[in-house]
Amino acid sequence: MKRERDHQFECGICGAEDRYLLHNVRHRTPSYRRLCTNCLLKDHRGLFCPFCFIVYEEPLQNDRSMCNKCPSIAHKPCIPSTYPHPTPFICPSCSSPGFSFINPTRNGDFSSGRVIDKDSARALVAAAKIAAISMTKAAALARVEAEKRVKEATFAKKRAREALERLAYLAAKENEMMEGIKGGGGVDDDASKGNTNGVYLISPPRTTGQQQQQWTLK
Numbered sequence: 001m002k003r004e005r006d007h008q009f010e011c012g013i014c015g016a017e018d019r020y021l022l023h024n025v026r027h028r029t030p031s032y033r034r035l036c037t038n039c040l041l042k043d044h045r046g047l048f049c050p051f052c053f054i055v056y057e058e059p060l061q062n063d064r065s066m067c068n069k070c071p072s073i074a075h076k077p078c079i080p081s082t083y084p085h086p087t088p089f090i091c092p093s094c095s096s097p098g099f100s101f102i103n104p105t106r107n108g109d110f111s112s113g114r115v116i117d118k119d120s121a122r123a124l125v126a127a128a129k130i131a132a133i134s135m136t137k138a139a140a141l142a143r144v145e146a147e148k149r150v151k152e153a154t155f156a157k158k159r160a161r162e163a164l165e166r167l168a169y170l171a172a173k174e175n176e177m178m179e180g181i182k183g184g185g186g187v188d189d190d191a192s193k194g195n196t197n198g199v200y201l202i203s204p205p206r207t208t209g210q211q212q213q214q215w216t217l218k
Contacts, residue, residue, distance in 0.1 A: 011035050012039075014036060014039050023036075023128060024131060025131045051078035052078045053119070053125070056073070063077065067091040067094055069090055102120040
């Protein structure tokens with residue numbers, strides 16, 4: 001139980017336990033995970049500039065450089081002139097296996113304190129924005145899915161009610177027929193009623209021998 005509770009306060013990829021650096025995010029639909037700033041940014045490299053850490057609200061069309069190894073996209077003006085991999089462009093994350101977007105260090109004045117530099121602070125803000133966008137989209141999708149499920153449940157309830165009404169009607173008709181059979185002593189044959197397919201059969205009148213003779217003479 002304690003181990004499950006600890007999993008809620010560590011990164012779902014690297015296992016980092018810095019709680020203030022963890023972000024709730026929709027990771028690999030439809031699961032939700034908590035990721036540290038570094039893992040979140042590495043998992044969403046195409047959503048921000050790796051140098052100025054501005055989150056893209058719309059896809060970049062001009063003045064951009066795409067990493068030759070991953071989806072990372074950088075503003076061309078943001079790439080330092082001294083950057084070692086400008087052409088073809090390779091983002092900082094791909095250029096160094098041990099690269100990290102954020103590097104908090106211990107504060108010398110406080111034993112448990114952490115300090116971050118300006119770039120790390122920008123990375124932290126970018127990760128928070130990306131997480132917020134992800135969860136907003138997840139909430140919208142969840143709302144659409146919930147509305148869909150409600151409609152399906154309403155339709156299923158209607159069909160079930162119609163089926164029950166039909167069953168009750170058939171049961172009532174069967175009971176009515178059984179009561180009719182018990183009350184009448186059986187079902188009369190149509191022929192015994194003088195009715196065949198809606199045509200009533202009437203026997204001809206009896207005639208005497210004198211009447212037959214008179215009709216014959218006529």
